[in-house]
Amino acid sequence: MISRFRSLVQRNLAAKIVALLIAVILWGYVMNDQNPSTEGSFTAQVQLLNAPEGYKVTQGTDKIKVTVRGARSLFVSNSDADFHAYVDLRGAEEGRKEYKVRMEMPAGFELVDMTPATVEVNLDPIITRKVRADINVNGSPASGVTVASVSQASAEVLVEGPASLVTEVDRLIGYVGLTSKNDTDFALQVPLTAINAEGKEVSGITIQPSTMYVSVQMARGLTKKIVTIKPVPGDDLPDNLELVSLKPEPLQIEIAGSENIIANLTFVPTEKVSLADVLKNTNKTVKLELPSGVTVTNHDVLVHIAVKSKKTEKSME
Numbered sequence: 534m535i536s537r538f539r540s541l542v543q544r545n546l547a548a549k550i551v552a553l554l555i556a557v558i559l560w561g562y563v564m565n566d567q568n569p570s571t572e573g574s575f576t577a578q579v580q581l582l583n584a585p586e587g588y589k590v591t592q593g594t595d596k597i598k599v600t601v602r603g604a605r606s607l608f609v610s611n612s613d614a615d616f617h618a619y620v621d622l623r624g625a626e627e628g629r630k631e632y633k634v635r636m637e638m639p640a641g642f643e644l645v646d647m648t649p650a651t652v653e654v655n656l657d658p659i660i661t662r663k664v665r666a667d668i669n670v671n672g673s674p675a676s677g678v679t680v681a682s683v684s685q686a687s688a689e690v691l692v693e694g695p696a697s698l699v700t701e702v703d704r705l706i707g708y709v710g711l712t713s714k715n716d717t718d719f720a721l722q723v724p725l726t727a728i729n730a731e732g733k734e735v736s737g738i739t740i741q742p743s744t745m746y747v748s749v750q751m752a753r754g755l756t757k758k759i760v761t762i763k764p765v766p767g768d769d770l771p772d773n774l775e776l777v778s779l780k781p782e783p784l785q786i787e788i789a790g791s792e793n794i795i796a797n798l799t800f801v802p803t804e805k806v807s808l809a810d811v812l813k814n815t816n817k818t819v820k821l822e823l824p825s826g827v828t829v830t831n832h833d834v835l836v837h838i839a840v841k842s843k844k845t846e847k848s849m850e
Contacts, residue, residue, distance in 0.1 A: 572645060573608050575599045577616040579634060579652055583623040589695040590622070593653035597634060600646040607641050615639050620652055629655040657695035665704045666690045667820065668723060668747050670830045672711035679789040680828050681752035683709070685745050692727060694738030702738065703730040703818075707745050711830070720748040730810070732818045732835060755789040755828075761800040762786055762821070764836045770808035777839035779806060786834070790827040798824070806836055814839050 577599050584590045597618050617637040625632070631651040636644060668685050690705050707723035722744040727735040764779035781803070788795055803819045820832050 569605055570602060571605050571608070572600060572602045575601065575611075575616045576613045577618040577636070578613075580617070580619045581654065582619050582621050585622065585625060585656065587659055588627070588656040589659060591655045591657070592620075594649065597652075598648045599636065599638070599644070600648075601638065601642040602645050603642040607639065611639050611642075618647075620654060622654065622656075625654070625656060627656050627658055629653060657697050659694065660696045660699050661691055661693040662699055663689040664692050664702050664727070666707070666725060666745055667704055667833060668707045668709060668745065669833055670709045670711060670749070672715075672830075673713065674711045674751060675713050675716035678716045678751050678753055679755050679757065680711070680830060681750045681755070682828065684748045684750070686747070687745070690725060690745070691741045692738050693741060698735055698737050701729050702727045702735050704728060705740060706833075707747070709747060709749060715749075716751060718748070718750050720746065723747045728818070730817050731815065752789075752828075756792045756795055757787055757789045758795050758798065759785050759787050760795075760798055762803065762834055763800045764803045764819070764834075765805050765822075767805045767807045767809070770811060770840070773843055774811070774840045775843050776808070777841050778837075780837040780839075782835040782837065786821070786829055786831075788823070788827050788829050794824065794826045798827070801827070801829075803834060803836065806838070808838070808840075811838055811840060 575598075577597055579592065579595050579597055581590060581592060599616050599618070615638070618634050619637075620632045620634055622632070630653070632654050633651055634647060634649070636647060638644065666685065666687065666689060668683055670680055670683060674680065692699055692702055692705070705725040705727055707725045709721070709723060723746075724744050725740050725742075727738055727740060729735055761784060762781040764781050766776055766779055770776055786801065788798065788801060801824075802822045804822050806817055806819050815838050817836050817838060818833055819836055821829060821834060823829065823832070
């Protein structure tokens with residue numbers, strides 16, 4: 534049996550070898566002709582791996598273009614979802630930096646190019662700090678009634694979030710609206726909003742608690758009077774600058790109090806306006822410093838700060 538099989542294999546051996554070679558050549562020709570190697574592109578989502586805890590993590594882009602080379606059939610049987618791009622943040626440090634993108638793709642493909650090859654990632658630490666909370670009263674109460682005092686549950690409230698945002702918060706503010714129905718004392722929970730030194734809202738942080746318990750005491754028989762507002766500059770302006778002016782908005786305000794207290798008042802000062810962070814003309818919201826027994830509807834005032842350089846003597850725009 535074995536001898537017959539050996540005889541069958543060896544019979545016309547040269548011809549069989551030639552036929553096999555021809556078959557291999559024809560197979561390679563057909564494959565190259567029908568399924569040639571080509572280049573193409575896919576879009577891959579960039580994932581962030583091993584992100585450290587205690588940070589807000591943001592990336593500049595979440596997609597990259599991947600150019601690959603492979604048999605034409607591979608492009609038919611694969612899609613964007615089969616290409617996985619990632620950035621390993623193990624050992625990454627605080628701040629904004631570029632990180633290399635790594636690629637995992639189906640077998641048979643050859644990587645030609647990635648655009649972009651790096652992704653910017655920002656690690657912003659999560660911090661907490663206490664911030665001053667101010668309650669402002671707006672509107673007009675019933676005729677002959679004025680606000681005697683406003684009491685709030687606490688002077689400071691905790692804010693939490695990315696350091697870049699938390700450090701921007703100057704204070705928290707809440708508003709109590711008065712109407713003609715307000716003629717007696719009342720209390721309510723007031724929502725708080727975080728704002729920066731220019732009075733603009735700072736979003737993306739958490740306020741704990743987000744509301745403040747406020748009680749408002751109303752009074753009758755108080756005398757009202759219009760006086761000017763006098764901003765008080767701090768003594769911390771940078772040495773290379775000179776203060777040009779401090780202009781309040783509004784210029785005047787209505788105060789209320791006993792006749793003997795407000796009779797001789799012609800103005801009310803603001804708290805000291807810190808100038809330490811002033812680099813150019815800017816605006817700041819500050820509180821009024823009211824004498825004992827004097828009340829106002831709104832304790833806040835906007836101050837326009839104008840400065841100029843000591844060297845150029847030009848106003849800083």
